[in-house]
Amino acid sequence: MGGESKQRLPALDGLRAYAALVVIVYHAILLFDHGLIQRVLPKTFWQVDASDIWAKAWLSTFNGAAAVELFFLLSGCVLVRSLDAAKGRWLSASASFAIKRALRIYPGLIPCVALTAAVNPTAFSWGDIAGNMALWNFDIVGPSWTLQVEMLAIPLLLIVSLLHRKWSAWGILAALVVAVIARKNQGVFVAPLLSQFGYLFVLGSLVPSQVGRLAASLARPAGWIPIVVAFVFLRQCLGGMDLVTAALGFVLLALLYHDDRAATAPVLVSRVPQFLGTISFGIYLWNVPFFYMPYLLPKALWSLDTVTAGLIIAAGIVPLSILLATLSYRLIEVPGIALGTRLTNLGRFDPRRVPAPEPTN
DSSP states (O other), X not given: OTTTTOOOOHHHHHHHHHHHHHHHHHHHHHHTOTTHHHHTTTSOTTTSOGGGHHHHHHHHHSOHHHHHHHHHXXXXXXXXXXXXXXXXXXXXXXXXXXXXXXHHHHHHHHHHHHHHHHTSGGGOOHHHHHHHHHTSOOSSSGGXXXXXXXXXXXXXXXXXXXXXHHHHHHHHHHHHHHHHHHHHOTTSSSSXXXXXXXXXXXXXXXXXXXXXXXXXXXXXXXXXXXXXXXHHHHHHHSSSOHHHHHHHHHHHHHHHHHOHHXXXXXXXXXXXXXXXXXXXXXXXXXXXXXXXXXXXXXXXXGGSOHHHHHHHHHHHHHHHHHHHHHHHIIIIIHHHHHXXXXXXXXXXXXXXXXXXXXOOO
């Protein structure tokens, strides 16, 4: 793939940080009026009632759906890129990839599920807890449905990587056609969630390719900020724009990957977004326990309008989530990543470990 020599992708890390923070604000606003899920989220600006326009504006700006799409596109880009860079046979690289992916997701998820259940112990059964820890369900940590999709996407990404090895970007494009068809024909993929979102992983895997390079060159005159604005707001103004929005997300990532000016934007690569990008997995998860503790909120907060109350709560939850995410990253996630590396290295042949033959008499 074009751009394979890139070792780190700091701009993409910074983008991931903002997406994780957006999800917190999004959920904080919805906490105070669950009716917005039906009244506002599926509708465009022109379809919502005048009384909900203010909430629609904030939920569109802090757009949780767009953030999740970015996560899936980023996963496709980064994970297939790592598969392509893996040395050795495809089957061996695939096994290593699956082990590392599981040990990247589950160690951080399991304690988060445990803590979330602990702050509201009467609401969940042991079956709920075990099921969410295994990602059979997402009854406790609601946002973990995206992690279920990430795990389901492992076989898809392995196939995409194999197709790319054999037929370059044409193989990915063929997989993308199948994945787009699966959106409306869920029998194509076994899992409904993978059918719904699998095309985003495949589209993201095109980012490092010559197709991504071409998209970046065409979008360079516009710059990445207008593309972000279009990616976030276009679907809020016009219905039926899911594929167009996904294409905009692809162009955004392609610009940040291939264009040096976009890839060095201070708002993405300075120390704070880089730090938050590093712990973004934890930020995405560790805010959830706080949403199960509304009994701790001052009564006066419930008398405020939905947006104001949500923004106040988000301002409190964000630093607490960053703290827990930092601890989780250092104490849980990094050891899990290291374990994955050790396990995948066990079966590899290392000539340095083979003792020299003893001299014969």
